[in-house]
Each structure stands twice: as structure tokens, then as C-alpha cells.
Amino acid sequence: MSDTMRAVQVPEAGADFEMVERERPNPGPGEVRVAVDACGICHSDAFVKEGTYPGVSYPRVPGHEIAGRVDAVGERVTGWAAGDRVGAGWHGGHCFECEPCRRGDFQGCEHGDITGLTFDGGYAEYATVPAEALAAVPDDLDAVDAAPLLCAGITTFNALRNTGAGPGDLVAVQGVGGLGHLGVQYAHRMGFETVALSRSPDKRELALELGADHFVDASSEDPAERLQALGGARVILGTAPSAAAVESVVGGLGRDGEFVAVGVPGEEVSVDVQGLVGKRASVGAWSSGHARDSQDTMEFSVLRDVTPEIETYDLADASEAYERMLENEARFRVVLEP
Ligand SMILES: [Zn+2]
Ligand SMILES: [Zn+2]
Structure with a gap:
């Protein structure tokens, strides 16, 4: 396996996407490396593209609708193993120690991470993700269908059920x-x-x-x-x-x-x-939810046959795919297949 990967990054706020060869990231303690099978493009990716969200550092790989397979696990990760099908959404991890976390409100974490925003996301062949931000993808759900459920899906499902x-x-x-x-x-x-x-x-x-x-x-x-x-x-x-x-x-x-x-x-x-x-x-x-909410969303979607309508693009066509999302021309969610 080569030590590099293809990734689409935003070099600086407001700049065009660029396809680069990058070092394949190694998972740190508590992290998992995911081989990305599909990553949805969301309107919130504009925060990264345009630099309208505080605290994003560049270059940055966007993408917070990641569906793939566990490729390697870092130290202290016990709940996931290589080959597990997993997804990661907007909620990119939490500290377990701040006041909201102590109350079980992981979405309210004062030190929370955001996938593809505070760390590199899924417009790439691989991404490293904190283990607590992973949801299990049901066997009966294709990666391309799972991807939009990890942001558009969880947001609407979790809002309605609450x-x-x-x-x-x-x-x-x-x-x-x-x-x-x-x-x-x-x-x-x-x-x-x-x-x-x-x-x-x-x-x-x-x-x-x-x-x-x-x-x-x-x-x-x-x-x-x-x-x-x-x-x-x-x-x-x-x-x-x-x-x-x-x-x-x-x-x-x-x-x-x-x-x-x-x-x-x-x-x-x-x-x-x-x-x-x-x-x-x-x-x-209402905003999104944590990883277990994502898993609930996918499980319910399989149980009751909820399917996103998607258009798929190769990673190399990320710019075109992003424009289609931005111009509101897609029916209805755009998904990259790295
Ligand atoms: Zn989103
Ligand atoms: Zn916290």
C-alpha cells in the first residue's frame, strides 16, 4: 500500500479546491483511520471553502459526511477494528470532561471537534477521526447512501424525533x-x-x-x-x-x-x-447530533426504507460537484467517491 493518498484541499480561505498527493495520515491515540468509500458534499462545506467559520486553519480537507471502513486504529481504541464499516458526521468528537460532556450533552461540548473543519475530512482517500465520533454503518446500507444520512439525514431525523x-x-x-x-x-x-x-x-x-x-x-x-x-x-x-x-x-x-x-x-x-x-x-x-444519533438515523433508514436521492462524482471532480450543490442544481445530495 502506498504511503500517500489523493485528497482535495482548500489551500486558504476563499481559494479554489486543489487535488494533492498527501502523506497518508496515521491515527493518533484515540483515533481511527478510515478508508473513505464515499463523502457527501454539504452546504456547510462553504464554511471551510470561504473561511466563514472561526478558527479553521489551512490547508484543510473538507467533508463531514464520511462513510468508509476502519483501516487502522490508534492506541487506546478498543471499540473498533480494521474492516468495520463506519461513518462520521459534523460532530467530530468531544472531550468527556467539560460541563456539558459531564451531563452527557456531547453536542454541547466546549472543546468539540468538527469533522472536515477543525481536522481534515472526507474529500480524500483516508481520514483520521476520533473514535467517539464514529457510527457503525448497517450492513444493508451502501456507502454512497450512508454518506448524506450523516449530516442531512441525522439533522432532519434527530430534529423530528426530539x-x-x-x-x-x-x-x-x-x-x-x-x-x-x-x-x-x-x-x-x-x-x-x-x-x-x-x-x-x-x-x-x-x-x-x-x-x-x-x-x-x-x-x-x-x-x-x-x-x-x-x-x-x-x-x-x-x-x-x-x-x-x-x-x-x-x-x-x-x-x-x-x-x-x-x-x-x-x-x-x-x-x-x-x-x-x-x-x-x-x-x-436544531443542530445535527452525536455519533450514536447518526447510527440511529442509519438504522431507522434501513428499517423503514428511507433513501437519499444522490448524484455521485469522482474525487477529481470535487469542484464541479461542489458548484452543483452550491447552485442548488443537484437532486438532491452530491456524493464524492474517492
Ligand atoms: Zn452538513
Ligand atoms: Zn466536552
């Missing part, structure tokens, strides 16, 4: 794109009466196929009014990264309704608190 919605409750998913096409599948399979909200009427058929019970064309109908006509939403999962989109649906919340943002608008959102008080409703947000 709401107060129960079977039969009205749950709306706003946006039928990279996150939303998974959110609709999860909402349906979790037993919710599922509404897909989209400004693209051509998504109707797909949304219904994915499991939506209702489709609301937000370009020609008032989504809040439609949700109220259906009884008011217990949950609205916001995947559209636009303040106007959020503002257009909050009025559709019912009693104890929760708006949960997983798509992040680049601007401030204005909310009519008066309208929330009487309904005891809330507007909040």
Missing part, C-alpha cells in the same frame, strides 16, 4: 430539497400526518411519492392558512434557508406548535410573538 409530536400529529416539512426530501420521508415513517411545503409546484408528485399526505404549493397558496385549515401544525421543520420562508409559515403553528429550523437563513427572522403566546407555540432550531 419534538413533542406524536403519531398522527400534523407535521409540516418546509422545502423539498437536500434536507427536506429526507425530512418528508422521516416524518411519514415516524407516523405523522405529513405536509410538504414547497415553492416549486413541480415537486408535488415527488413529495407525495416520498410519503407526504398533503402538498402545499407555497408559490400560489398561503402556507400558514393551509396549515390552519388542516388543524394547525404540531411541528414545522424549516429546511429553507430564507427568512421570508420562515416568516410565511410560523402562523401555521397550532396549539403547542414548534417551528424547528434546520436550514439557516443568512439574515434575521422577524416573528410575531403575540401570535405565539396564545398558542403556547415556539420558534427554535
Whole structure:
């Protein structure tokens, strides 16, 4: 086996991707080296590409939707062995010692790592990952399908399952794109009466196929009014990264309704608190989850047949693949195969 590997790195903030031959990294204590079979491209990779996240050092290999196989284990790693199929997502490890970690809130770790951001990620043939950031990939799940579940999947699955919605409750998913096409599948399979909200009427058929019970064309109908006509939403999962989109649906919340943002608008959102008080409703947000949450996401996806729609690219075509994601042209998630 050669001691080098192909990797796509961002040489400095704002620069173009470059393909390089690099030293194959060796796993340090507590780390595992993963041979990458697939790595999804996520909108959050723009943080690395454009340097808009504090504390990233360059050059940096992006990629936080890694699916592959354990290739080598470092000292003190006992739970994983060479050949195990594993995945790693945004949550790239935690310290076990800070106050949130002591309370079991690993996502809140004050010294947490982020895959492909605070250390090199999966736009490469190999990546080293802290052992506590690994999820087991189920046998029945292909690496290319697992990859998007490690960010887009876990984000929507974990957000929905941590709401107060129960079977039969009205749950709306706003946006039928990279996150939303998974959110609709999860909402349906979790037993919710599922509404897909989209400004693209051509998504109707797909949304219904994915499991939506209702489709609301937000370009020609008032989504809040439609949700109220259906009884008011217990949950609205916001995947559209636009303040106007959020503002257009909050009025559709019912009693104890929760708006949960997983798509992040680049601007401030204005909310009519008066309208929330009487309904005891809330507007909040959710981010991702830890490695076991990722594993739950993949296991549920296999159990209930949730599949991401993907386009695959060779590692050498990372720039083209990234542009496709950025221009919102992909249906729906873009995956690199190193
Ligand atoms: Zn992501
Ligand atoms: Zn910690």
C-alpha cells in the first residue's frame, strides 16, 4: 500500500479546491483511520471553502459526511477494528470532561471537534477521526447512501424525533430539497400526518411519492392558512434557508406548535410573538447530533426504507460537484467517491 493518498484541499480561505498527493495520515491515540468509500458534499462545506467559520486553519480537507471502513486504529481504541464499516458526521468528537460532556450533552461540548473543519475530512482517500465520533454503518446500507444520512439525514431525523409530536400529529416539512426530501420521508415513517411545503409546484408528485399526505404549493397558496385549515401544525421543520420562508409559515403553528429550523437563513427572522403566546407555540432550531444519533438515523433508514436521492462524482471532480450543490442544481445530495 502506498504511503500517500489523493485528497482535495482548500489551500486558504476563499481559494479554489486543489487535488494533492498527501502523506497518508496515521491515527493518533484515540483515533481511527478510515478508508473513505464515499463523502457527501454539504452546504456547510462553504464554511471551510470561504473561511466563514472561526478558527479553521489551512490547508484543510473538507467533508463531514464520511462513510468508509476502519483501516487502522490508534492506541487506546478498543471499540473498533480494521474492516468495520463506519461513518462520521459534523460532530467530530468531544472531550468527556467539560460541563456539558459531564451531563452527557456531547453536542454541547466546549472543546468539540468538527469533522472536515477543525481536522481534515472526507474529500480524500483516508481520514483520521476520533473514535467517539464514529457510527457503525448497517450492513444493508451502501456507502454512497450512508454518506448524506450523516449530516442531512441525522439533522432532519434527530430534529423530528426530539419534538413533542406524536403519531398522527400534523407535521409540516418546509422545502423539498437536500434536507427536506429526507425530512418528508422521516416524518411519514415516524407516523405523522405529513405536509410538504414547497415553492416549486413541480415537486408535488415527488413529495407525495416520498410519503407526504398533503402538498402545499407555497408559490400560489398561503402556507400558514393551509396549515390552519388542516388543524394547525404540531411541528414545522424549516429546511429553507430564507427568512421570508420562515416568516410565511410560523402562523401555521397550532396549539403547542414548534417551528424547528434546520436550514439557516443568512439574515434575521422577524416573528410575531403575540401570535405565539396564545398558542403556547415556539420558534427554535436544531443542530445535527452525536455519533450514536447518526447510527440511529442509519438504522431507522434501513428499517423503514428511507433513501437519499444522490448524484455521485469522482474525487477529481470535487469542484464541479461542489458548484452543483452550491447552485442548488443537484437532486438532491452530491456524493464524492474517492
Ligand atoms: Zn452538513
Ligand atoms: Zn466536552
